[in-house]
Amino acid sequence: MKITRIDPLPNVLKFKNKEDFSNRIVQEVLEISKNSIVFSAVNKKILKLSNYEKSLKNKSQKLDQLIEKSKVLKTDLTNRIQEVAEHNNKFRDKLLGILNEKEEKNENN
């Protein structure tokens, strides 16, 4: 432990918020480091990955939209198929009824 200097009393206020002070220093160091040539290779790689991430996220969003669209289409198509099938069954029964009726009439005659 060394005595580095003797400080006058009022300066103690500077250290009132040590956390803010150290945070500020860390931020400054990081900011400088980000622009520093020492880390430029890593930074470039991170930047490249970030751009790639953006494109992947875009792709993911488009895929989500496609899935949603296919769900809507599936529901719509299911309803249409059901509707046509019901119509066909009813109409077929009606036609069979008419044919049977005619056949019975012919037999009676």
Next chain:
Amino acid sequence: MRIIETNINDIEKDISKAKNSIADNVISFIQPLFDNEYKAKLRELQAIKISNERKKEKIKQEKNLLEVMLKDYSKKDKEKQLLLKMGKLIQNNLIQEAMKGEMSIMLKSFENFSEEKIVSYLNDVIRILSQKFAKH
């Protein structure tokens, strides 16, 4: 008056040496942070890639299912057209007595026919209808 105590060493006499030493310390502290960021980003990208692959697979399945459903709808729509035309023949009494039995059998089983066969029947019925109406 206050004495500030610290465990920071006194700087060396050679200031540039001291600066280099500080720089090395900062670099050794910062480097892992960037490496961690890089690795975290890589892991994140891998997760997005896997998720996208799963989504693609799901879309492929949905596409196949929709194709099957579309075929089914198309067949049912042709059946509908055939039924409507046959209805026109029956309701207008335009079919021969001998054909009625055959038509009943067809009506009961046409769902089992292929779409091509239904289209072929549909064309036949349309031809018969136009002939009958041409005579009338």
